[in-house]
Amino acid sequence: MSETETIVALSSGALPAGIAVVRASGPAALDLAKKVAGVASGDRRARLRIFRDPDTGEEIDRGILLSFSGPDTVTGEDLAEFHCHGGPAVVKALLRILVARPGVRLAEAGEFTRRGFLNGKLDLAAVEGLGDLIVAETESQRRQAVRQAGGFLSGRVDAWRARLVAALAAIESGLDFADEDDVPDDVETGALADIGALADEIGMELVDGERGERLRTGLEVAIVGPPNAGKSSLLNALARREVAIVTPIAGTTRDVLEVDLDLNGYPVRLLDTAGLRDSDDVVEIEGIRRARQRASGADVVLALYPPSEAGVSHETFSGHDCVLKVGTKSDLGSGSSADGVDLRISVVTSHGLDDLFARLGRIAEDRLSGGEQALVTRERHRHALMEAERELWATLAEELPSEARAEHLRRAAFAFGRLTGRIDAEEVLGAVFSSFCIGK
Ligand SMILES: Nc1nc2c(ncn2[C@@H]2O[C@H](COP(=O)(O)OP(=O)(O)OP(=O)(O)O)[C@@H](O)[C@H]2O)c(=O)[nH]1
Ligand SMILES: [Mg+2]
Structure with missing residues (x-):
């Protein structure tokens, strides 16, 4: 898939900053490098240049230009990076002169990565991993994201899919020769045994306490x-x-x-x-409704009990599986309520x-450790794998005609494809890319 429009955006962080990186991707990227910075080679070398408005010759800034010829780039297209000073007015001026060129416009959120995906540079699960890596705030999240971005889930799914396709081929070959006696039954029997093993394997991955x-x-x-x-x-x-x-003041x-x-x-959030x-206060009633709702969905409830003289009734949250009861204001001396x-x-x-910190730390460790290695990091993955597993088990039902078995296997393959985005991608694309920031 080749795009006719060239996209540009600020790809680095909030301004002002020491350095800002403005990226351009698409057929006009190298021409932009030539017109604005006087370099059009696509040779991947860093070059110190004056960036000029090509219409007026006015100097905008001095910076480093990097240019890359496609298709061996992150987007799969020609790419230019303008490393300029990270002043808001510098970046604004640079973007203004870039989008003034024909066929050039500002990128939409996630569009660089989207082009990379459409050009086969990374699959959907890796795209999600990349999104997670950008927002990862802790070390364990970073480790998890870097695995996903590197194709951890996709690699496993591809291997599963290959086994499934082999089984499907075996069953379909049986179909082609259905009238003849010389296709041994054990070809199909062997295929079905592997489907059972595959379904088991997927099932085991899904029993992970949702750590990922x-x-x-x-x-x-x-x-x-x-x-x-x-x-x-x-x-x-x-x-x-x-x-x-x-x-x-209470409330x-x-x-x-x-x-x-x-x-x-x-x-931890x-x-x-x-x-x-x-309460009779409508605002407070709404606040209390939200409090109960969020508490019931939370992983841990810290139920606070003030000292006894406050004379308050208290709830126990007995329905929740992880409640820590905390008596507050111990400095006041009296016992807890x-x-x-x-x-x-x-x-x-x-x-x-x-x-309290130590106890929360132990709970976090207990609930989250191993999450770095977890295969499944999103509900989307879990749904697709559950569907694949279901279809695989359905394949093994007794007394099923081979046509029906093959159909279940195709559906399982489809579920795998949805995971990596290799088929049926469009409907999930919007959801995945919309969470990306502009310039990514
Ligand atoms: N002596 C003492 N006072 C405390 C302690 N913790 C909170 N307080 C006081 O208790 C009062 C209420 O504290 P908040 O933290 O606002 O209580 P809250 O549970 O958030 O109250 P609401 O938002 O009204 O539900 C304030 O005057 C605090 O200064 C404590 O450990 N010791
Ligand atoms: Mg409060």
């Missing part, structure tokens, strides 16, 4: 409890900054506040929520905070 997905998104920890329990104070203490408003927090933490290399109580709290803390004296 969890590691990608982070362990969600919801802080809940009655008003004034000290939820926002705890969030601020764990985040080590004043994220949430803290006041002695201070209404919206759910989120803070991402790096806990021993594992990503803390949620501060509205205090739970009966709940029996059997797991630990007591004070954000005033910092008592118990290290213990």
Whole structure:
């Protein structure tokens, strides 16, 4: 697939910065390099050049130009990189003169990578890995993303698909010779045995505690409890900054506040929520609804119990499988309002905070470790593999005509294809690429 339009965008981060990289990809990329920087070779050498407006000759900046001839590039097209100074006005001027050339326009979100995908430079699971790598915030997430971007999942799926195609060929050869006696039954029997082994293998990968997905998104920890329990104070203490408003007024927090933490290399997302109580205030009622909703979906509930004199009723979240009961304000001396709290803390004296951190760290380790090696990192992968597994088992049903077996295998192959994007790609493309930033 060859594009007629050349796309340009700022591919480096937020401005101002020391250096900014503006990329151009497409048939006019080398011409842009020639017109603006006086280099058109595509020779992959770094060259220090003056970047000029080709219409007026005005100097825009001095910088490094790199040019690459396709198809051996990340996009599969001719590519030019203008490394300029990272001032907002410099980048703006450079982009302005580039898009002024015929056939050149600003890139859409993810369009460079999309072109790479369409030109067969990387498959869909690798594209997703690349997207994860760009947003990875912790070491474990980076390790997971770099594996996916390197084609970890795609490699496994390709191998599975090859076995499936071999089995399909065996079954179809049986179909072609159905009227003749000389095709041995054991060709099909052998093929079906391998399908069973394949289905088993996929099934084993799916029993992974969803570690891959969890590691990608982070362990969600919801802080809940009655008003004034000290939820926002705890969030601020764990985040080590004043994220949430803290006041002695019950019902201070209404919206759910989120803070991402790096806990021993594992990503944790803390949620501060509205205090739970009966209320007539519509805003507070909505806040409490959201608090309950987020708590029920969270991986861990930190249920906070203030000292007894507060005289509050409290919920136990007994339906949730991971609840840590935390008694707050231990500096006030009196006992906690709940029996059997797991630990007591004070954000005033910092008592118990290290213990709480350590416990959260152990939970994160328990739930997320191994996520780097997990094959499945997205629900999309899980769905496709589950479908493939289902179709593979369906192939093995007894008394099934060979035509029907072949059809189930084709459907399984289709599910694999959806994963890597080698077939039926268009419908999933939009969803994948829309999450990319411009210039990627
Ligand atoms: N002595 C003492 N006071 C605390 C402690 N933690 C919080 N407080 C105080 O308790 C009051 C309520 O704290 P918040 O953190 O706003 O409580 P909250 O649970 O977020 O309350 P809502 O947002 O209203 O639900 C504030 O005046 C805090 O200063 C603590 O460990 N010790
Ligand atoms: Mg609060």
